[in-house]
Amino acid sequence: MNKIFGIDLGTTYSCISYVDEYGRPVVVPNAENERITPSVVFFDEDNVIVGDVAKENSKMYPEDVVAFVKRAMGDENFYFEHEGKTYHPEEISSFVLRKLVGDAENILGEKIEDVVITCPAYFGINEREATRLSGEIAGLNVRGILNEPTAAAISYGMDSEENKVVLVYDLGGGTFDITMIDINKDSIKVICTGGDHNLGGKDWDDALIAYMANQYKEITGKEEDILEDKETCQELQLLAEKVKKTLSQREKAPISINYEGERAKIEITREKFDELTYDLLQRTVSLTDEMLNEARKKNYNSFDEILLVGGSSRMPQVEKIIKEKYGIEPKIFDPDEAVSKGAALYGWKLSVNDELVNRISLETGQTPENVKQGIDENKIEENIVEKAAKQVADDTGYTLSAVKASNVRVVNVVSKSFGVVTYNNEGKEVIYNLILKNSEVPAEFTERFGTHDENQDNVLIRVVEDELNDRVIDFEYGKEIGQAELMLPENLPANSPIDITFKLNEEGRLDISGIEAVEKREVKTAIDTSSVIKGKELEEAKERNKNIEVS
Known part of the structure; x- marks a missing residue:
């Protein structure tokens, strides 16, 4: 069975894990025998050094060292120049990934190709795409981009025998996420998420x-x-x-x-x-309260536990303010490694589920897609699932209980709202959000709009990302992330109907379509991220990566 590794690509430290034959997540130490690796890159002439040595050299060679690059993911204005070469955040992050993967390959004696990489829950489309491209530049097959708090909850929830609602307070080196998650033996369901990827x-x-x-x-x-x-x-x-x-x-x-x-x-x-640092700490509390207000709209008025993850959550001030504010004793849960382990468990779940689905498909004659849906909706007979699970356990060496545990369903939410630019009754540009923040993903929503003028030649669909949870908001609160042009038939009157559909998948990829009602002309596009490395620069980065020694 294909092994998928989990990588916590952190702002200050990174970590790689896999799942062993007992279904338990295991961290792979680096070449220096440390379980976490500083996300610091040192350009030493023609070589690239990552980790503790890079961090120490930042004192002597500050102009040759890059740190905290995760905060620049998806930022088109950030680049690092060294000896006449320009490096974007995606390529710098790829060196961190290569260090983690290269050391793990040497220790385990096996080739690593497939990975799940984590990112802050609050990352938008550009940042997520930049994270995925970092893995691609490093020569990896990125099977998924997983939210860090969700990964931590998977690591925590795999051993949970009781149903509980938890808050994951994730204060890392460069980002803060606060997420409410409903955990039970069959599913891990994200309710709401909030945070700030520039607070850590x-x-x-x-x-x-x-x-x-x-x-x-x-x-x-x-x-x-x-x-x-x-x-x-x-x-x-x-x-x-x-x-x-x-x-x-x-x-x-x-x-x-x-x-x-x-x-x-x-x-x-x-x-x-x-x-x-009082104001910084209060900012985390304010973001937590905002998230709790959103959760109440979904009828989640209380929670059972608060998990502290991320290295910065060790500061005594964090535990103190949570006790004072929420009257609950927080649990410090594996702050440095929980995210990486959860990503490995998620990757392992993908592998095991692939095997289960294939075997049930052969047994029942159903398509793999129908089998997946049947498992999610508990429509597959228990004895068929049991038989397939036993076959997978026998063939892979995993225990039967571990294989069954892989059936845990993970439900995530979107951390931003996505809409289009339109006009209100006063003729002012506003944003109409089709997919609202904290909606479950995958999400799909269709809305009918009208053309602005008569005899319009085309409609320019301007796609916007924002952080508000209202259907209609002022234009100034959004950030334009893409466009699509729909050509129209001749002689259409003003306000001719245009149906616009947004589809958002689990990883935050947004597909849009627009259809006009007269001749059914249609435009379909995936949002082409505007602020990540692409085209010639992307291919050059991949080629350059092959010729750079990373240690």
Whole structure:
């Protein structure tokens, strides 16, 4: 059976896992025998170094090191130049993937081709496509893009024997997601999600860095900004991360800053750290409350547990504010590895389900598509599923209980709303959302619109992504992500009907179609992401990747 690996492609750290013969997720350590790898890339002449060595070299060679690139995924304005070559976020991330996969291949002694890669739940179409292309550039077959909180819930829920509603509070190095998930033995269903992919542990680090730089000024009396020196800035970034970790264990963290022969000793207390980052922490609470309000609209008025995942959730201030705000003791659940393990379980589920579906299809004569639908709707006789599961277990070496556990159904929601630009009664441009945020995916919605003028030659369907949950919103709140042109018959009167359909799949791919009612002319297109690497640049990145040594 084809093995699909799970990869948590993180802002600060990344991790790769697979599922063993007992159906248990296992993390594969890197060549340095560490279970997580810093998502830091060092361009060392013709070689690319990823991980701890890259992170350490950021002090000496800041202009040759790239970190936190995940925050730039899907950003057409971001690129990194090195020795006359331009690298987009997708290609830089591909080096992190190659490090994880290459080390895992050496340790396991097998070729890795198929992967599931995770991303923040709040990623939009461009960011998700950029994540998928990172895997493609690295030479991988990306079987799925999975939301990080959903992956964590899969890892947690696979062992759950009781039904429960949980909040997954995922505070990573660069992103924050808050997701409500309904877990039971047959399904893992996402109810609502919210967050900010520009809020994470790095922001806590930046607050510390600014404070340390100001303290240096006060102690030494120097007015110059030491953060303008790239080497010093990188050194303070590494120091801030150490201080943050120390303050998670102790009440005080003494540090020393050296700059141009001047030395300043500083003692940072946990109380001061909490004061500096209070607004950041409150932002996570506000986003949580917003998500809970959306959940109430779906009749989910309470929850049973809060899971803390993501390395930054270890900060004592997180547990403290959750207890105060929600009156519940949160559970710290495998913060560094849960997402990668959940992705591996999801990939394994895909493999096992493929095998089950094929065998049931042979047994019943039904098409694989009908079998999949029958399993989801519990319409396949239990004895047939049992027989197929036993066959898969016998042939693969997995236990029967593990194979049965793979039948858990995962239901996700969309983290954005998607609509078209139209006109209101006053002739003002507005956005009409066809697919609303927190709708279950796959999702499909059709709406009838009318042409604006008589004798129009065409209709330009402008597709917009936004973060509001209303059907009609002001144009300024959306971001245009694509267009499609529908040619019209001659001599149509104004307000001639045009039916527009949006289809969104589980990975966030949006297909649109428009049909005019007179001659049934139609236009179909998938949204062509405007801010990811493509065409000639994509092919050049793939070719260049083959010739670059990554270690």
